[in-house]
Amino acid sequence: xxxxxxxxxxxxxxxxxxxxxxxxxxxxxxxxxxxxxxxxxxxxxxxxxxxxxxxxxxxxxxxxxxxxxxxxxxxxxxxxxxxxxxxxxxxxxxxxxxxxxxxxxxxxxxxxxxxxxxxxxxxxxxxxxxxxxxxxxxxxxxxxxxxxxxxxxxxxxxxxxxxxxxxxxxxxxxxxxxxxxxxxxxxxxxxxxxxxxxxxxxxxxxxxxxxxxxxxxxxxxxxxxxxxxxxxxxxxxxxxxxxxxxxxxxxxxxxxxxxxxxxxxxxxxxxxxxxxxxxxxxxxxxxxxxxxxxxxxxxxxxxxxxxxxxxxxxxxxxxxxxxxxxxxxxxxxxxxxxxxxxxxxxxxxxxxxxxxxxxxxxxxxxxxxxxxxxxxxxxxxxxxxxxxxxxxxxxxxxxxxxxxxxxxxxxxxxxxx
Numbered sequence: 001x002x003x004x005x006x007x008x009x010x011x012x013x014x015x016x017x018x019x020x021x022x023x024x025x026x027x028x029x030x031x032x033x034x035x036x037x038x039x040x041x042x043x044x045x046x047x048x049x050x051x052x053x054x055x056x057x058x059x060x061x062x063x064x065x066x067x068x069x070x071x072x073x074x075x076x077x078x079x080x081x082x083x084x085x086x087x088x089x090x091x092x093x094x095x096x097x098x099x100x101x102x103x104x105x106x107x108x109x110x111x112x113x114x115x116x117x118x119x120x121x122x123x124x125x126x127x128x129x130x131x132x133x134x135x136x137x138x139x140x141x142x143x144x145x146x147x148x149x150x151x152x153x154x155x156x157x158x159x160x161x162x163x164x165x166x167x168x169x170x171x172x173x174x175x176x177x178x179x180x181x182x183x184x185x186x187x188x189x190x191x192x193x194x195x196x197x198x199x200x201x202x203x204x205x206x207x208x209x210x211x212x213x214x215x216x217x218x219x220x221x222x223x224x225x226x227x228x229x230x231x232x233x234x235x236x237x238x239x240x241x242x243x244x245x246x247x248x249x250x251x252x253x254x255x256x257x258x259x260x261x262x263x264x265x266x267x268x269x270x271x272x273x274x275x276x277x278x279x280x281x282x283x284x285x286x287x288x289x290x291x292x293x294x295x296x297x298x299x300x301x302x303x304x305x306x307x308x309x310x311x312x313x314x315x316x317x318x319x320x321x322x323x324x325x326x327x328x329x330x331x332x333x334x335x336x337x338x339x340x341x342x343x344x345x346x347x348x349x350x351x352x353x354x355x356x357x358x359x360x361x362x363x364x365x366x367x368x369x370x371x372x373x374x375x376x377x378x379x380x381x382x383x384x385x386x387x388x389x390x391x392x393x394x395x396x397x398x399x400x401x402x403x404x405x406x407x408x409x410x411x412x413x414x415x416x417x
Contacts, residue, residue: 020077049088059165068097071097108166248401257291271303344363357398
């Protein structure tokens with residue numbers, strides 16, 4: 001077992017979830033690093049640096065092998081930043097990826113009385129190994145899986161929302177050859193000096209379960225409960241889940257007394273088929289007022305994921321449509337049929353797991369044939385038949401969306417970071 005050492009200075013910085021690039025402008029990172037970098041420069045000037053240690057961590061979200069790589073990439077990113085900002089020899093900077101910050105998560109849970117099922121969470125962290133193996137060295141459980149099963153996943157989601165962002169961090173330690181030359185009043189600066197964590201060469205404890213009737217599970221991480229970003233190489237990868245169907249009501253059309261409903265079928269993570277129906281069927285025969293309109297419009301959409309939930313997304317679509325209408329204003333009327341085709345764009349914001357708001361616009365080409373008439377008593381006096389064409393906006397939407405159907409899991413890959 002390695003002996004613990006005492007650092008003469010230390011600080012802590014944070015990373016965005018799923019990202020390994022160190023961002024000085026994020027939160028308090030700039031302030032946290034400023035004094036630490038000044039101390040490194042002053043010690044480097046007198047050749048008094050023994051080494052700089054960078055230890056980085058992740059939350060339990062994502063696949064463990066990817067979290068290990070994410071932790072390593074964060075350490076390398078921060079080490080590169082320190083070397084660039086101070087000019088210190090990179091050979092003096094050691095990186096030590098810490099992986100998932102289970103110890104810090106346990107401390108946070110223990111210190112917060114508002115954690116749901118807190119005692120059960122602490123018991124799982126303390127008593128359940130990271131991996132539980134069964135016969136044939138097959139993984140049959142894990143600490144993360146046990147947490148995710150508490151209260152149907154609600155506890156895990158609570159931990160993710162309240163604690164996990166703070167687990168995406170890195171601690172940096174400065175060791176000097178001669179502490180008497182450190183020239184640093186660490187108490188006055190408010191910096192916390194920490195002992196380097198002891199690193200054990202022992203293999204972590206595992207539990208072996210060997211009942212004859214145990215069904216071995218695939219040797220992989222537990223299925224995530226929601227969208228979980230992680231890194232493979234330099235790609236952002238997300239395990240995501242979505243509901244197959246969505247029912248939508250256009251609030252803008254409802255305001256002009258034309259109820260409009262849409263039914264969307266999510267064929268896959270990135271593709272969907274949407275069917276829209278708009279109907280207004282109002283008539284005041286005595287006043288010769290008629291507002292009758294019926295349109296059916298199928299659409300194919302390409303979806304791009306944005307934000308922390310799959311319901312946060314942007315889409316582009318191709319639509320066609322056909323309809324009939326009868327519009328009469330008291331002195332003149334127009335009755336006919338038409339067809340249209342165009343492109344649409346939209347974005348949705350999640351309100352909850354089942355509800356969201358969607359805004360969209362569609363534009364394209366429409367052509368219609370109509371008969372113009374003049375209402376007279378109980379009759380319509382035919383005037384002429386004409387054709388008209390139009391190019392421009394055809395749809396406008398602000399809809400409340402209800403998503404339903406079984407959850408479907410998929411994976412998203414993004415660009416380099």
